[in-house]
Amino acid sequence: MRLRKLPLWRRILTVDLPMLTILAFTLGPYAWMFLTSVTPEARLFTEGPSILGATFENYARLFRTVGFGRNLLDSLIVAGGTVVVGLSLSITAAYSFSRFEFRAKRLLMMQFLLINMFPLVLLILPLFVLMRVLGLLDTHAALIIANSTIAIPFSVWMMVSYMNGIPRSLDEAAMTDGCTRLGALRRVILPLCAPGIVATGIYIFITAWNEYLYALTLGGRNVRTITVAVQTLIGEYEVQWGLLTAGGIIGAMPATVLFLLVQKRLISGLTQGAVKG
Amino acid sequence: MTDTTVPDAGPTGRPLGRRVLPYAMLSPAVLVTLAIVFFPMVQTAWMSLHDYVLFRPNHFEFVGLDNFRKALADEVFWISLRHTAIWIGITIPAQVLLGLATALLLNQDFPWRPLARALIIIPWALPSVVIALMWVWIYDSNYGLMNDFLLRLGLIEQAVPWLARPDTALGAIILTLTWQGFPFFAVMILAGLQSIPRSYYEAAAIDGASTWRQFWHITLPGISGVLVTAILLRMIWVANSFDVIFVMTGGGPGYSTYTLPLYAFVKSRTNLDFGYGSALAVLFTLLLMVVVLVYLRRTGKAVSR
Numbered sequence: 001m002r003l004r005k006l007p008l009w010r011r012i013l014t015v016d017l018p019m020l021t022i023l024a025f026t027l028g029p030y031a032w033m034f035l036t037s038v039t040p041e042a043r044l045f046t047e048g049p050s051i052l053g054a055t056f057e058n059y060a061r062l063f064r065t066v067g068f069g070r071n072l073l074d075s076l077i078v079a080g081g082t083v084v085v086g087l088s089l090s091i092t093a094a095y096s097f098s099r100f101e102f103r104a105k106r107l108l109m110m111q112f113l114l115i116n117m118f119p120l121v122l123l124i125l126p127l128f129v130l131m132r133v134l135g136l137l138d139t140h141a142a143l144i145i146a147n148s149t150i151a152i153p154f155s156v157w158m159m160v161s162y163m164n165g166i167p168r169s170l171d172e173a174a175m176t177d178g179c180t181r182l183g184a185l186r187r188v189i190l191p192l193c194a195p196g197i198v199a200t201g202i203y204i205f206i207t208a209w210n211e212y213l214y215a216l217t218l219g220g221r222n223v224r225t226i227t228v229a230v231q232t233l234i235g236e237y238e239v240q241w242g243l244l245t246a247g248g249i250i251g252a253m254p255a256t257v258l259f260l261l262v263q264k265r266l267i268s269g270l271t272q273g274a275v276k277g
Numbered sequence: 278m279t280d281t282t283v284p285d286a287g288p289t290g291r292p293l294g295r296r297v298l299p300y301a302m303l304s305p306a307v308l309v310t311l312a313i314v315f316f317p318m319v320q321t322a323w324m325s326l327h328d329y330v331l332f333r334p335n336h337f338e339f340v341g342l343d344n345f346r347k348a349l350a351d352e353v354f355w356i357s358l359r360h361t362a363i364w365i366g367i368t369i370p371a372q373v374l375l376g377l378a379t380a381l382l383l384n385q386d387f388p389w390r391p392l393a394r395a396l397i398i399i400p401w402a403l404p405s406v407v408i409a410l411m412w413v414w415i416y417d418s419n420y421g422l423m424n425d426f427l428l429r430l431g432l433i434e435q436a437v438p439w440l441a442r443p444d445t446a447l448g449a450i451i452l453t454l455t456w457q458g459f460p461f462f463a464v465m466i467l468a469g470l471q472s473i474p475r476s477y478y479e480a481a482a483i484d485g486a487s488t489w490r491q492f493w494h495i496t497l498p499g500i501s502g503v504l505v506t507a508i509l510l511r512m513i514w515v516a517n518s519f520d521v522i523f524v525m526t527g528g529g530p531g532y533s534t535y536t537l538p539l540y541a542f543v544k545s546r547t548n549l550d551f552g553y554g555s556a557l558a559v560l561f562t563l564l565l566m567v568v569v570l571v572y573l574r575r576t577g578k579a580v581s582r
Contacts, residue, residue: 015385019393022379026397026460032422033411045420093306100299108303110573115314117569119517121538121558125324125545126317149314152306181298210404212520217546227406231524234410241414248407259402263395 030252037245044242058246066243068250071229074140075209078225081144082208083201086151091197094159095185099171109160112153123149124217131218138220146214151204158203162196163189199262206255226251325556331549344556354557356532357540361516361561364451364536368515369508371455376462381496383463384470394467401460409524412453416440440526443533450522450534458515462507469503470496509572516565537561 006014036044038054062068096102097109127146128137136142166189174184190197212227219228230247237243325345328338348354383394400408415422418438427433439449477495486494519539522528528535528543535543538561545554 011385011387015382015387018378019382019387022375022382023393023396025456026400029411029415029422029456030399030403032415033407036414048420048425089306089309092302096299096302102296102299105299108307110576111307112310113573113576114569115310117513117565117572118314118318119538119558119562119565121519121541121554122321122562123314123317124542125551125555125558126320127313129320129324129551130317145313148309152310156306206402210402210406212404212406213523213542227404230404230406230410234413234524241417241420244410245414248410252403252407255402255404256399259398260395263398 033245033248036241037249039242041240041242058242059250061243062246062250066229066233066247068226068229068247071224071226072250074219074223075226077140078143078147078215078223079205079208081140082147082151083204085144085148086155086204087197087201089148089152090155090159091190092185093156094163095189097156097160098163099168112156115153116150116157120213124213127214128217137218138222140223142218143211143215143223143225146218147208147211150207150211154207155200155204158200159193159196162193162200166192202258202262206258209255321555322559324551325559327552329550329552329555331551340552344553345560347553348556348560353532353535353540354537354560357535357537360447360534361536361538363447364454365512365515367451368454368458369512371451372459372462372511373504373508375455375459377466379459379463380466380470383467397463398460400457403457405457405518405520406524408453408457409521412449412456413440413525416449441530443530446526446530446534450525453521453525454515457521458511461511465503465507466500469500473499506572506575509568509575512568513565513572516561516568537564 032049035049035051037058038051038056039049040053040055040057043050043053097105123146127142127149131137131142131145136145170188170192171181171184174188175181179187209225210227211225212231215225215228216231219225224232230244230251233244233247326339326341328336328340328343330336379397383390383397387393416439418424418436418441421436421439423439424433424436428436437445439445473495477499478491481491481495517538519536519542522534522536522539523542526534528539537557541554541557541561544557545551548554
């Protein structure tokens with residue numbers, strides 16, 4: 001926070017330029033990847049990536065020959081399913097944490113926090129064994145269940161923080177008017193935290209979309225998400241960087257776009273707890 | 278939804294209903310997490326006490342702590358542990374410093390601030406596979422941007438195969454992870470900065486405190502809470518995430534980019550040695566628990582308040 005307004009040239013030197021440098025570092029690799037993806041394969045190794053004569057030939061090949069469309073669909077089903085499971089299980093739990101005092105409340109809350117801290121390697125082996133026993137390997141259900149291990153506790157915590165922001169007097173007013181608890185939750189609280197629910201849902205979607213290790217271990221030939229597909233490309237088309245980077249751009253697209261849409265609300269939810277704590 | 282499990286709060290049932298309701302509303306989430314998180318976790322601990330290789334399904338022999346003894350005598354375990362320490366020890370401070378600088382800049386007044394704030398976060402939203410892919414391309418020994426850039430600046434004399442050389446591979450990956458994670462710190466610290474009352478700076482300015490002294494006596498204490506929380510959280514995440522390394526180098530060349538979680542994963546995935554892999558995962562978790570406990574104690578205080 002500065003009080004005196006800086007002269008323009010000093011501001012440019014001490015704020016704008018350093019900020020631009022950091023942004024160049026942040027976005028450079030992404031821009032480079034995009035540039036590579038629109039450069040014709042033949043020109044890539046003679047002249048290097050360039051925007052001149054840009055083509056979407058690599059993207060077309062990605063869908064025509066590699067079959068990226070199916071991978072996108074798999075990712076969509078898995079990520080969407082995880083959102084549904086994560087949100088539906090956590091809404092009532094979050095309401096309970098936010099509105100009631102009861103025994104073992106702290107312990108139960110800590111339990112949800114603790115889950116997010118456990119290393120994924122600890123879960124991935126038994127989940128593999130479990131899915132094999134249940135015959136769920138290589139199905140969407142397996143990946144949705146695995147992703148829910150992260151999604152449920154995360155969304156419980158986010159929802160608690162959103163619901164705490166809604167005054168209790170609103171529930172009480174609704175109940176005086178004859179609503180049951182669940183009625184109050186459905187008619188009053190849910191509509192009010194709709195923006196929070198959407199942000200949480202989108203965050204879950206992004207994490208599930210980006211997830212790779214579960215998808216690699218529990219997926220297979222039938223269900224291959226976009227992240228696994230991109231990684232497989234690296235192995236199969238080793239030097240065809242135009243194709244590879246096109247795959248990267250497609251894989252990153254939904255998450256990036258969604259994130260930019262909700263980033264403000266999401267970040268306020270994420271940082272709230274930390275600032276208070 | 279649990280509509281059916283909740284007893285209707287009639288005039289007589291109310292006290293009981295009120296007592297049961299919180300638990301009834303919690304039960305779906307708790308039961309599911311018990312089934313898909315805690316049960317598997319116990320199973321890992323159980324597997325770690327057995328000699329269990331997946332391609333011999335009928336062979337599940339109890340061996341006690343043998344797997345752990347084997348790990349402590351395993352050279353690769355110690356190499357991985359050392360890399361994990363180096364990796365966390367460099368990545369986190371680098372992310373903090375870069376994040377702090379970014380947050381301080383984002384807290385200044387300039388016209389395109391909202392745009393900068395939105396764009397800075399992008400690396401954080403990208404899938405780790407895509408991050409790995411684009412950095413492999415940047416580090417490419419023939420056509421990579423990194424070599425091109427350094428050659429032009431005259432900092433290196435010939436192209437370096439960054440990911441193929443044992444002495445540069447870990448460093449290259451650390452740079453990638455720093456890039457991926459510093460926006461998180463920037464955003465957290467920025468939130469901390471914005472919670473410091475403006476009047477503190479006004480008072481300090483009246484007393485004639487320099488910008489540096491203001492930073493040291495107001496800004497730093499003001500964000501210390503956020504900073505510690507963010508560092509603890511990030512340590513847990515950085516320690517856990519090995520997917521970027523897995524895709525970039527797979528641990529190689531040799532063992533030069535092995536970290537503990539990666540070793541546990543590779544051991545189970547490629548060798549299908551679930552017993553030993555579980556033991557490694559358990560050991561790693563125990564080490565990580567130290568950080569987790571510190572974090573939980575901090576958050577626990579915040580929750581109970």
